[in-house]
Amino acid sequence: MKKEIGCINSCAVIRYIENKAPDKLDQLFENLGPEMAGIADPKVFLSDFNNWISSSLMVELFRRASRILGDENAAFHIGYDSVVNRDLGYIQNIFLYAFGNPSRVLKHIQRMNYHFNKTKKISVVKSGRNNCIVRLKWLPDVEVTADCCLMNKGIYQAVPRIWGLPSAKLNETSCFFKGGDYCEYHIKWKNRRPLRDFFRSLFTPWEVARESIAELERDKEVLRDKYNHIHQLNLDLQHKVDQLTSLEESSTAILSTLELEKLLDLILKKLLSVAKLDRAGIFLLNEGRDHLVLIHAVGVEDRLFADLKGYQIPLAKMDNIIARTVRNQKLVVVRDVDSLPLNRQNLLLRKLNPKAFILVPITVKGKVVGIMVGDNKENGNTMADIDQNFLASFANHIAMALENATLYKKLEDSEARYREMVENANEGILVVDKDGTIEYSNKCLGDMLEYDELNGIPIYNLVDERDKKALLRLLLKNMEGVVAKDEIILQTKSGEHINVLLSSVPILSEDRFEGCLSMVTDLTEKKQMESRLLQAQKLEAIGTMAGGIAHDFNNILTGILGYTMLLKQKSDVDSDVRRYADIIEKSGERAADLVRKLLAFSRDSKVGEARGSKVKAVVQDAMELLQSSMPKNIDMDISIRTGLPLIECDPTQLQQVILNMCINARDAMPDGGRIRIEAEEAGFDQMSLEYSELAAQNGRYVCIRISDTGTGMDSRTKERIFDPFFTTKEVGKG
Incomplete structure (x- = not known):
């Protein structure tokens, strides 16, 4: 806000009201607006010649003075009395006394005006010994009213009174507030006598000096009070600054x-x-x-x-x-x-x-x-x-x-609780950013994929080539704000493939896709169960079919074996016919045994009952069946201890176990090698120590060991050797 008016002017208003209506002075300061907001004592501020106010506030003071006094010409009287009562201060008094007469004062009026009022420019159009023409040009963009003109008229008419002369006569020939371009005053006053002027010129400097010294002393006291006040304000301000600093x-x-x-x-x-x-x-x-x-x-x-x-x-x-x-x-x-x-x-x-x-x-x-x-x-x-x-x-x-x-x-507690839940979940959990990079993964997922740390790895690197398009489709749905899930094959760090169900939820921020939260469910066990179920269904179908085939096959074998028995009865013991009949009979019995095995395998039918069997006989029968399937570059080494007790078993099933293990050993030695079959008696204590899950009762046991010089099995293969349908062989090789 611009400040155009020195408070020497507002002070003149205050002193005039104090003189004319002291009981109504408070009305002059009530609600003076935002310009005076925060001023503790408006009267003190407006009475200080060193302060400045806006022209709009000065206009308001004139308006209030007119209302308080009930005088529309109050501004004129304020200006007039300020000169007569010397309310303009010691500086103005020095100017007025020093110039010696009204003519000189009016010639320098613009220079004096600029120090205390910046609402107008004053020019002396004409000046004589007892008259002059003064023109006031009001500045644009400054709020002024006719009261401003009235105060100036009062001041100009009162100027001669400083030297004891009668008031000047003032004629306003043009008025800005009545439509003119400026205000113009024609002023006349009486001349002083020469002798009186002579004596006044002698004594005026002393009078001016005396009044100036008195005024300076008064101002010195004011300045001292102001200094103390400002010093205290500075201390208070510094304390406030310290307080604000401490708050910051x-x-x-x-x-x-x-x-x-x-x-x-x-x-x-x-x-x-x-x-x-x-x-x-x-x-x-x-x-x-x-x-x-x-x-x-x-x-x-x-x-x-x-x-x-x-x-x-x-x-x-x-x-x-x-x-x-x-x-x-x-x-x-x-x-x-x-x-x-x-x-x-x-x-x-x-x-x-x-x-x-x-x-x-x-x-x-x-x-x-x-x-x-x-x-x-x-x-x-x-x-x-x-x-x-x-x-x-x-x-x-x-x-x-x-x-x-x-x-x-x-x-922190909530995060710790939920992090613990996520970390200990039995499902894999991961968070992927909008670029497809893993930001977080829990321990279960790391264990599943054999990684110590997955953060920072693009999720595309973990997906099998065949399923990358499926993953892309899933993420595109997430980008559309849709929850999606699909079966995907992930690749472990060691290169193995794992079937998983990937359920993914989009993470949105102000409707913008920021990534997704995914749950990874390992389907390996489920797939194995499905495979077992499918195999069981196949075996059930085979069993149903085998039942019918076995019935017909048994009928055929019954005829073959029956006629073979008759043929043996009709032939001599040493004849070729008898020898051929024995071969036919043995082959028929083996065929009947195969039918029983097929029924036992496919329909869980009851196989031959366990009976006391000689280990050596079972092994030798198995070796006879193996001779035709073993290549010449594989040696068979049989070591059966003598004096072994009979073992309680189904000899056909035990023979099948030996055959299967020897065939697997053969396949593991494509370049030849040696297969060794050993059998020895093992005491109960030894069996309890080495095979605790097998040695259920106290007694005598026989241990059969089959070893080979082939490639062997890694630890992961050993863990699955008892899975019914697990194999490491290529398709078509068993």
Whole structure:
């Protein structure tokens, strides 16, 4: 806001009202608008010649003066009296006396005007010994009214009165406020006598000097008061700056740490540095909100605080001033503890012995959560100077710190709880960003894919080439905001393939795709079960078919074996016919045994019952069947201990086991080698130690070992040797 009017002008208005209507002076200063907002004493400000105000405020003062006095020409009288009563100040008096007569004064009127009024330009059109023509050109964009013109008329008419002459005669030939381009005054006054002018020229300098010295002394006192006032304002300002700085630093502390005790220590130390307090502490309401608990303090010796920490005050205690302040939710200042009827046996009073203290409730979202306590331990007089508004603001910062720390603790606990749930989940979980890079994966997924760390790996690198298009389709659905799932083959770090079900949920931020959260379910066991079920269904179908075939085949074998028996009866023992009949009979019996095996395998039919069998005979029968299938570059080494007991088994099934193992050994030695079959008796203790799951009863056991010099099995293959349909052979090789 521009300031065009020196307060020498507003001072003239004030003094005129003081003289004419002193009881109505207060009306001049009521609600002067935003320009005077924050001015403690408008009268003092508007009376100080060193201050400036806007032309609009000066116009308002003229308007109020006219209303208060009931005189529409009040501005004229104000200007006239300001000259007559010398209200223009000692500087103006020097100008007026020094110039000696009205003619000289009016010639220099523009230079004088500019020091105290910047609303117009003044020019002297014509000047004589007892007359002149003055023209006032009002500046654009400056608010002025006819009252401004009236005040100038009053001043010009009163100028001759300074030298004891009659008032000047003024004729306004043009008026800006009546449509003219400017205001023009034709002024005439009477000349002084020469002798009188001579004596006045002698004594005027002394009179001017005397009045100037008196005025300077008065102004010196004013300047001294102003200096003291400004010095105090500077001190107050510096204190406010320190307070604001402490608030800013406490805000920074709130953002820098979320550890509650460390946070409160930082904030309370900032408080002590600016609040004229010796000690400060924080009480918080417990979870039941029925007790206040001392949780932290600064300025208190460590040993003493160790005794006080955790001190509780029942909130319902009526005679406790701290509890009462929390209930009332109003700041309390106690300037003299000795003047209050407090319980001197109270632990805080006995240990701390404060001279004065202040209590400031701490509220979060309109709800009291605790109280801040500060005291003076030596001198209670400083408590009167404490800025209560500042302490209330500081309490708000503490409230924010408490809320932030509480929210962070809840967030931390929640994150830890959910992270534990995610990390310990039996399903693989991963978060992928919008570019397809893994941002997070849990332990289950890492174990599933044999990775210690998956973060930062593109998810496309984990998918088999055949399923990358399927993964892309799934992610495109997520980008559209749709939940999607599909079966996908992932590749482990070792190169194995795993069938998984990938269920993916989009992560959106303000409707923008930011990535997705996916659940990975290992389908390996499910696929195995499906395969087993399919195989079981196949075997069931085979069993059904085999049942019919076996019935017909048994009928055929019955005829063959029956006629073979008749043929043997009709032939000589040593004849070729008898020998051929024996071969036919043995082949028929083997065929019947094969039918029984087929039924046992496909329909779980009952096979031959277990009976006492010789190990050597079973092994030899198996070797006879193997001879035709073993290549010449593989040697068979048989070692059967003598004196072995009979074993209880189905010889056909045991023979099949030996055959299968030897055939597998053969396939593992494409370049030849040796197969060794050993059988020896093993005691119960040895069997219990080596094969605890087999040695169920005390007794005699026979151990059959089959070894070869082939490629062997890795650990993963060994783990699956008892899976019914597991094989490492190529398709078509068993």
